[in-house]
Amino acid sequence: MKVSIIGAGNVGASTCYLLVAKEICESVILIDINHSIAQGKAIDLQQASVALVSKTRVKTSNDYKDMENSDVVVITAGVPRREDMSREDLLGINIKIMNEIVINVKKFAPNAIIITVSNPLDMMNYAALKLSGFDKRKVIGMGGILDGARMAHAIIKRLKDKSELVSACVIGAHGERMLPLLSHSFVGKKSVAELFDKETCKEIVNDTKSGGARIIKFLQTSAYYAPAAAIGILIEAILKDKKEMLACSVYLEGEYGISGVSIGVPVIIGKGGIEELKELPLDECELKTLQEAAADLKEQVIVADKFLKENR
Ligand code: APR
Secondary structure, eight states: OEEEEEOOSHHHHHHHHHHHHTTOSSEEEEEOSSHHHHHHHHHHHHHHHHHTTOSOEEEEOSOGGGGTTOSEEEEOOOOOOOTTOOHHHHHHHHHHHHHHHHHHHHHHOTTOEEEEOSSSHHHHHHHHHHHHOOOGGGEEEOOHHHHHHHHHHHHHHTOSOTTSOEEOOEEEOSSTTEEEOGGGOEETTEEHHHHSOHHHHHHHHHHHHTHHHHHHHHHSSOOOHHHHHHHHHHHHHHHTTOOEEEEEEEEEESGGGOEEEEEEEEEEEETTEEEEOOOOOOOHHHHHHHHHHHHHHHHHHHHHHHHHHHTO
8 A cells, every 4th residue: 555645744744644653554655845854854754664664655846746556646735825825826836736646646546545734625625526527426525534633522512521521513615614513413312402501512613613724823833733634534435445534525416405516514434535425414594504615616726627628
């Protein structure tokens, strides 16, 4: 089992460390436009692999050809949004980076499953799908697993018994328009909506939505350990054919009354990538919020399609 990680920054390198520590695959290739960074981190990770007596081998390369025979390609490459950048500016820059990478994935790892991580996530997943021409089941955006972990964290913080089993479900766009689902998130067998009063539910939703921004405030950069953990969960579900239900950004064609965008919904993940999409029963308000998030993404799809047309 081979995983290629494109972008050896904070998220890419942390993901690699997790793959090594948990021996999730046999080998990892780290590729970055800044080859010196990729080289330095690869050596550090090789030493970690030896220290941990891990069977996972780490290599670096400045040649995309070394992605050959990858089962999974994780794309974390991109530039972060600066204060003076609009969402469209960021989209324009990162879509160019995505284009360059996907050309190489098509050439050297045409059978791989692509996991997109770079932001703006839903749009990057849309772009990767369109640029690759891959089957839509094989292009998966990692957003909802991370948002779900943030929601579970917000729930656990409010429980007296921290050992209770918590599962949280967040769908929608990865960003301001995410939709934490109180009635589909559970503590044991009780839904969060049943367990907490309205005010606490509101706090849980707000904490989930601001989970990423809160970290940026302290770190001056975006999070990487929880994103890496979420990517690890996704890779493991694919490589171990776990048929696990995970919220991922996927291309919709009519599901939930939405078409032509990639957005977060629960899907079954296994060795074929997205193996099943069972629609969640949503109430009227939840469905409306999801559809509004999709409408917002549709506006960005116009920008992305313009780029795709010009670069065909
Ligand atoms: N090809 C390969 N690597 C590239 C390219 C490219 N064309 N352009 C940029 N990179 C690399 C950078 O050199 C850098 O090492 O992508 C890496 C990004 O790493 P960081 O800046 O540390 O960003 P990180 O925190 O890892 O986040 C990566 O994930 O969660 C999202 O919003 C986040 O979009 C961001 C992505």
